[in-house]
Amino acid sequence: MSATPGPNLAAHGFRENEYAVSGVAARFETSGDRELTEVGKDTFTTRILVRRPIDDARFNGTVVVEWLNVSSGSDAAADYTYLAEELVRGGFAWVGVSAQYTGITGGPGSVGGLDTPSPTGPAAKDPERYTGLHHPGDAYCYDIFGTVGAALRTVGADHPLAGLTVRRSLAVGESQSAMALTTYANLFAGYHRVHDGILIHSRAAAGMSLGEVGRGIDIDQVFDAEPTTIRTDLDIPVFIVQTETDVLTNFRFHLSRQPDTDRIRVWEIAGTSHADLHQIGPYEDMLGCPTPVNRGQQRFVLRAALHHLDAWAAGRSQPPSAPPLELDLSGATPQFVVDDIGNARGGVRTPCVEAPSQVLSGVVGGEVSRICLLFGSTTPAAPEALAARYTDPSEYLRRYGEATDLAIAAGFVLADDREELLADARPDLIGPDR
Template structure:
C-alpha cells in the first residue's frame, strides 16, 4: 500500500462535536494520508473483480517511539451523517492518549469518500465527495463501492503492522497489538466482518463493537454505498461461535430495544465473546454532541449518561484480553419484562431508571432519569440521543436528605463501579466531578 500526506485546503474533514484532547500537549501528532491499494470483494457473492482504491486515513500517534504502547486502534469511521465522523474516538480519546496507543481512522465506506445523504436525518447539504468539497486537499481520492469496504478496512489492519517503510504513517513505532473499533453503523459493519471473514485470516487481535443492531451490515455493491436503513429489516444474527480473537460488544439501552432490537440476538458470554449492556445510556449522548445539542431540535435534554467511562474501560480490558490476559468481567444484562406486545420493555426502578446492566454512579446514585428510550421521537436523531428527565426535588430530599449525603452515596457508587471493573480508577476524579449535588435542594 502507498501513502501520501494530505495537506492544505480546508484542513482535515472529519466530523467531531465533542472537544478533542490536546494532542500536541500530549506529545502526539495528528496527520491525514491518502492510502492507495487494491481490494477484493470478501463478503457476499458479488463476483466483483479486484478494484483499485485511494481512500483516506487519519492517524493520531505518539511522536516519540518510547511513548508508544505497542497498540494501534483502527476505527471504521461512521458515515451515518453522510460524511465521515470519528464517533468512537470521541468516547475513547482520553484512554487512547494516556495509554500511549496510536489511533487510525479509516474511510472504509463509499459515502465517506464519495459523499452521501446519510441516514440519521441531519442535513449536511447536498452530497459531495471529499474531492469536490476540497479539491486542493483531496483530489485523487476514489472509492470503488462498498462491495470492497470490508477488505479495505481489513487491509488497513494488516498494513499498520509493518511500519518499516519510510513513508509509513506509523514509521518508527513497533506494533504488537491491533484492535478494530466501530460504533453504530460501523459496529454493524464490524459484526458482518467478524462473521464473514474466516477465523485466522483477520489481521485484528480484537474487536470492540459498540452499539450494533440485531443484524449486521449487508455485503455492499460496486460503485455505491450501503443503505443502512435496510439493516433493520434484515435477519437477526448472533456473533459466530468459532472466534479465535476476542470480541467485546458494548450496548446501550437504545440498542437493546427500539428498532435496533439487539435483545433478539442476546447470546451467552464465552472465552472469546463478552457483552456489556449499559444502564442509563443511549445510542448517542451529550458527550458526543457537546455544545451542539440545541441544533438537534429535540424537545427534551439528550441523555447525560456515563457510557464514556465504561467504553474507556472496555478498551483497556480488550487490549489486555487480546494480549493474552483474562476476559473482561461478566455483566448482568439490562432487565426486560414481557407486556404481551411484539417487544419487551425495560424493568425500571422506583425513580424510572432501568434495572440491571453495567452500573455507573449516575444510575446507582441518581439525580436524574437517564434513558435510551424516547417515547415519541420527533426525528430519527432524537431517537438515537435518548433523554434526561428531572427527578422531583422532594423525591431527592427523601432519598438523600442533604447534598453531603448524596455525595457520599455517589462516591460509594463510583468506587463500587471501579471495584467491579466497569470504570477505571484513572477516571475516578472525572467521574466524581460528574456528580450533581446542585440538584439536591440545600
C-alpha cells in the same frame, strides 16, 4: 471529525497526519455456512487519519483502527470521541479509516436532523487535496478495511507509524460501523487475520450486508434483517458494548443476545443512549429535541472496555462479565424494568444510575425525529423520589462517591477516570427546593 474537542495531542507527545492509501480490494459472496467466495476486484484510493505517539517509548504497542462512521453523510470518528482520553493516556496509536463509499463521495446520510451542508464529499470541499480519492462501492468496504489494517502492521521507514513497534491491532466502530464490524467479525476476521480484537459499539440485531458495486449500503435494511449473533469459533476476542437504545427500539439487539464466552463479552449500560451529550458537545440545541439529550456515562464504560480488550488481546486477563439490562416481556412490546427514580435496572451500573439525580433514558417516546431517538433523553426525577433517597446534597455526594468506587472495583470504569466521574455528579439537583 467530531463535535467535541479531544485532548491536546501535541501536549501529550502525539502528532496527527492524514494519508491517502491506495490498493486493490476484493468483493465477496457468502454461502450459508459463512464461507466467502471472491467474485471480483477493483482499485481504491481512500484516506486514513493517524493520531499517534511521536516516540516509541510513549507507545504501548497497540494500534486502534476505527471504521469511521458515515451516518451523517460524511466521516465521523464517533468512538475516538468517547475513547480519546484513554487512547492518549494509555499510549495507543489511533487510525481512522474511510472504509465506506459515502465517506469518500459524500451523501445525504441516514439519520437526518444534522443540517449537514451539501456537498459533503471530501473532494467537493477541497478539490486540490482530495480529487484523487476513489472508492469502488461498499461491496469492497470490508476488504478495504482489512487491507488497510494489514498495511498498518507492516511498518517501514516510509510509513504512517514509522518508528513505532506495533504488537497488536484492535478494530473498533460505533453504530453503522458497529453493524459493519458485526459482519466483519463473522465473515472477514478469520479470513484476513489482521486484528487481535474487535470492539463493537452500539450494533443492531443484524449485521450490515455485503454491499453493492458503485454505491453505499442502505443501512435501513439492517433494521429489517434477521438477527445474528457473533460466531463462537473466532480465536480473537470480540467485545460488544450496547446502550439502552440498541437493546430496544428498532435496533432490537435483545433478539441477538448471547452468553459470554472466553472470546465474547457483552456489556449493556444502564442509563445510556445510542448518542449522547458527550458526543454532540456544544451543538445540542441544533438537534431540536423536545427534551435534553442523554447525559449518561457510557464514555467511562467504553474507556474501560478498550482497556480490558487490549489486555484480553494480549493474553493478560479477561474483562468482567455483566448482567443484561432487565426486560419486561409480558406485553406486546418489550420494556425496561425501572427503579423508583425511573432508570433501567440491571446492566453495567455507573454512578449516575446507582446514585441517581435524573432520569436517563435511551428510549424516547412520542413523535420525534430519528436523530432525537438516537440521542435519548434526560428528564427531572420526581422530587419525592429524590427526597426518599437523600436527606441532603452531602448524602447524595457520599453515595455517588461510593457508587464510583464500586464501579471502579468491578472493572466497569477505570481508576484514571475517578476525578472526571466525580465531577459529573449533580448535587445541585438534590434538595427540597429543586
